[in-house]
Amino acid sequence: MSILSVENVSKTFGGLKALMSVSFSVKQGEIYGIIGPNGSGKTTLINCITGFIKPEAGKVYFRGSNIKGWPAHKIARAGIARTFQVMRPYYSLPAYKNLIIPLWSPRARAIGGWRGGGRHGDRDTVAVDILEEIGFERDSRVPYKMASTLPTGYLKRLELARCIALRPEIIFCDEVFSGLSASEVAGMVPLIEKLKMEGITLIMVEHRLKELFKVADRVMALQFGEKIAEGHYTEVIADPRVKEAYLGSEEV
Amino acid sequence: MEVRRKERIDRGIKVRSEGIYCVSSPKEMLYVAGPRLLLIAGLLLLPLVLEMAPYWKRVVNIMCVYGLLAISFDFLANVVGLVCLGGAMFIGVGGYMTAIFNVYLHCPVFLAIPLAGLSGALICTVLLLPCLALRGVYFAIVTLMYPLLFTRIIEALNILGGTNGITGLDSFPNPYLENYVIIVLLLIFLFGLRRLMDEDIGLVLRGVKDNDQSVRASGINVAHLKALAVFITSFIGCLGGAYLAHLYMWAGLSLFALDFSIIPIAAVTIGGGGSMMGAVIGTFILVPLSEFLRFFGTFRIVIYCLILTGFIVFRSEGLLTYFARKYDQFERWAKI
Numbered sequence A: 001m002s003i004l005s006v007e008n009v010s011k012t013f014g015g016l017k018a019l020m021s022v023s024f025s026v027k028q029g030e031i032y033g034i035i036g037p038n039g040s041g042k043t044t045l046i047n048c049i050t051g052f053i054k055p056e057a058g059k060v061y062f063r064g065s066n067i068k069g070w071p072a073h074k075i076a077r078a079g080i081a082r083t084f085q086v087m088r089p090y091y092s093l094p095a096y097k098n099l100i101i102p103l104w105s106p107r108a109r110a111i112g113g114w115r116g117g118g119r120h121g122d123r124d125t126v127a128v129d130i131l132e133e134i135g136f137e138r139d140s141r142v143p144y145k146m147a148s149t150l151p152t153g154y155l156k157r158l159e160l161a162r163c164i165a166l167r168p169e170i171i172f173c174d175e176v177f178s179g180l181s182a183s184e185v186a187g188m189v190p191l192i193e194k195l196k197m198e199g200i201t202l203i204m205v206e207h208r209l210k211e212l213f214k215v216a217d218r219v220m221a222l223q224f225g226e227k228i229a230e231g232h233y234t235e236v237i238a239d240p241r242v243k244e245a246y247l248g249s250e251e252v
Numbered sequence B: 001m002e003v004r005r006k007e008r009i010d011r012g013i014k015v016r017s018e019g020i021y022c023v024s025s026p027k028e029m030l031y032v033a034g035p036r037l038l039l040i041a042g043l044l045l046l047p048l049v050l051e052m053a054p055y056w057k058r059v060v061n062i063m064c065v066y067g068l069l070a071i072s073f074d075f076l077a078n079v080v081g082l083v084c085l086g087g088a089m090f091i092g093v094g095g096y097m098t099a100i101f102n103v104y105l106h107c108p109v110f111l112a113i114p115l116a117g118l119s120g121a122l123i124c125t126v127l128l129l130p131c132l133a134l135r136g137v138y139f140a141i142v143t144l145m146y147p148l149l150f151t152r153i154i155e156a157l158n159i160l161g162g163t164n165g166i167t168g169l170d171s172f173p174n175p176y177l178e179n180y181v182i183i184v185l186l187l188i189f190l191f192g193l194r195r196l197m198d199e200d201i202g203l204v205l206r207g208v209k210d211n212d213q214s215v216r217a218s219g220i221n222v223a224h225l226k227a228l229a230v231f232i233t234s235f236i237g238c239l240g241g242a243y244l245a246h247l248y249m250w251a252g253l254s255l256f257a258l259d260f261s262i263i264p265i266a267a268v269t270i271g272g273g274g275s276m277m278g279a280v281i282g283t284f285i286l287v288p289l290s291e292f293l294r295f296f297g298t299f300r301i302v303i304y305c306l307i308l309t310g311f312i313v314f315r316s317e318g319l320l321t322y323f324a325r326k327y328d329q330f331e332r333w334a335k336i
Ligand SMILES: Nc1ncnc2c1ncn2[C@@H]1O[C@H](COP(=O)(O)OP(=O)(O)OP(=O)(O)O)[C@@H](O)[C@H]1O
Pocket: A013, A016, A018, A036, A037, A038, A039, A040, A041, A042, A043, A044, A045, A085
């Protein structure tokens, strides 16, 4: 049974067809990659599924119910978290306080604390636990630094930490690897795998194909708002249309 | 030539970093709590000190009403991110509501004021709800329009006493109550709001200002939160308006005066925003100042504006930030 199934979602901006009847479905615990050149509609697809923009047509089934048209906060509450491609931390708050907000949300409160530790403990401890898990050194000052002073590597992780704090079933990652060094990405891969082990479904939009293909079970390719290929990454990159779309633009 | 620079050294508490401090001794506790205790004690003593000057006692009352407006403006603007020029609307609605409860429905003063606060806040929130989606200056403009709307409606339909207003409101049983009701209200809401900001919900409200998209992505209904914040703000403002109506024993169109919208902003600007404390300091400077300047007759407004501009130009960080820095750190010249 698929946890999320998207059927014929379409979206136009003015005359621009950003998404044309895109369909796919994802199984629980899967890592599903979405690739495509710039402007192919990947972020728009995430926005349509997570309720940040309303698709004109199509259906989005999450655990059997059609969530299309739900407001974003209701979709998040149902268990679908997302990161933002343009990072959106709370710049005026210290890193760990950034997590208080998702931890305060009705969903996180209903499910309880993070793992065994701090189920009834205060949110600050839970927040630092999550940050530690995602690679903020606990004993350093980094978790307590203002988000506005953190470098990109940490901000990307903070973006993901905010999703984890919500205790979601699905996480949409919009280019969480971009802007990171190879070693930073290598540091994040185990984390992604760990989330998968916990049964969280990950849908990852990526330009860093090499790294994506290491973790993704299946991949879909978008071009000009259309799905052009889907399957194991070896099949997808072998597809002539994908080759053409990426010709010269990206080393695979 | 010898090169020197000013360096700032923390004093008092040694373990102090980015606003987190660790206090252990009574001396350090006093250091942290001192300014707060000074404010509370000062305010509570004010009516006794001014025993011989009933006029200034009245100024203190009005100053505290402005204080309420200023902290609620500061809360909504600098915490939640909604710039609301609705002070006049809150004062007017609160004033008229208490008049209705007190004069028409014969509720005693101390029942009429809280009832006016609640019902007024409800009315204001419902009226502002459709505008919550507006951003920045558009929300501000709408909140500025409502008082005008109310005045015109009352004038045109000649309801609620028309241009004469509603007279015959009960006054406070004695002058001390008159003073202390508003002083205690101000202290309660000042420290209440500061407490709220330290709670997790306060953090979430700050998150709404920082970026509401992430708050939505965290499964929190931003519209509800904004409505809650507007309700709190208008409740505080309406209580102030209700108090004012009983102080004047009259609820009239002048309760919708623009001053109630403008002075709180000026107070927050010179006091420093975001902490509510700056708002209070600003009001305590501005309102008495404007009374002093009455001696200058019509020249008053010119001097007032000059002083305001001076504050904004030379202390643009806000007085509170300035004082806090002087209190927490000392400066000395160091050789480089
Ligand atoms: N809010 C919007 N209004 C108008 N056009 C938009 C809007 N959002 C996206 N678009 C357009 O829709 C198309 C798809 O954009 P989208 O951001 O989904 O691409 P993407 O695949 O995420 O690209 P990238 O790899 O650069 O992130 C682009 O042509 C973009 O200009």
